[in-house]
Amino acid sequence: MPPPSWLVENKLGDPQKAGPCGGVPTDPGTPTGIITPVLGGSLLHLKVQETVYHPGHYRVALAVLDRKELPADPEATTRMTEKGPQSVAGKIDPAPKPPVLVDGLWEHHERPGAMPYTWETDVRLPNIECEHCSLQVIQFMEEHGLNAAGDFSYHHCADLKITIDPKLKIDSGWPGQKTTRATATKKKS
Numbered sequence: 001m002p003p004p005s006w007l008v009e010n011k012l013g014d015p016q017k018a019g020p021c022g023g024v025p026t027d028p029g030t031p032t033g034i035i036t037p038v039l040g041g042s043l044l045h046l047k048v049q050e051t052v053y054h055p056g057h058y059r060v061a062l063a064v065l066d067r068k069e070l071p072a073d074p075e076a077t078t079r080m081t082e083k084g085p086q087s088v089a090g091k092i093d094p095a096p097k098p099p100v101l102v103d104g105l106w107e108h109h110e111r112p113g114a115m116p117y118t119w120e121t122d123v124r125l126p127n128i129e130c131e132h133c134s135l136q137v138i139q140f141m142e143e144h145g146l147n148a149a150g151d152f153s154y155h156h157c158a159d160l161k162i163t164i165d166p167k168l169k170i171d172s173g174w175p176g177q178k179t180t181r182a183t184a185t186k187k188k189s
Helices: 181-188
Strands: 035-039 043-050 056-063 076-081 084-090 100-108 117-124 130-141 153-163
Touching: 043 130, 056 084, 084 130, 100 117
Parallel strands: 035 153
Antiparallel strands: 043 117, 056 100, 056 130, 076 084, 130 153
């Protein structure tokens, strides 16, 4: 599913439990080595296949310099069950700021259709320069038990190389973006 994952995944999307970008504690996964080149300020097409139904929502974030920039999983409201904590809801930021690009994406509380179900949208990338960014897509799962490796979320990442579009203003609110528009244009000459 575009963009391609940074990890080799099976047909269910595993390994996806550990934050921030997948794997599991006993197996961090096998990197694909794929880095997708994209233009800053452009729309990036996301396609996610939900193989097992979970009510909840998705969030998209971008780490520019280091994956440590990725935000913590959404704050969960939980209830105790005989099996331990179970998620009731995950906090959605209605006005996300970097590093989050979009929050509350594909929010659903009923089965959207036959499984597997495919979600698709376009997400605007910041106009930045980034040799090796990590685009994170997490699925917050409601009515789900605690996943010790990843709270109440599944985690996926794609590696991107973002090149500044010299026709657009640079999004200076992102880490490492000290270049001015004139400098960016000069670099392209």
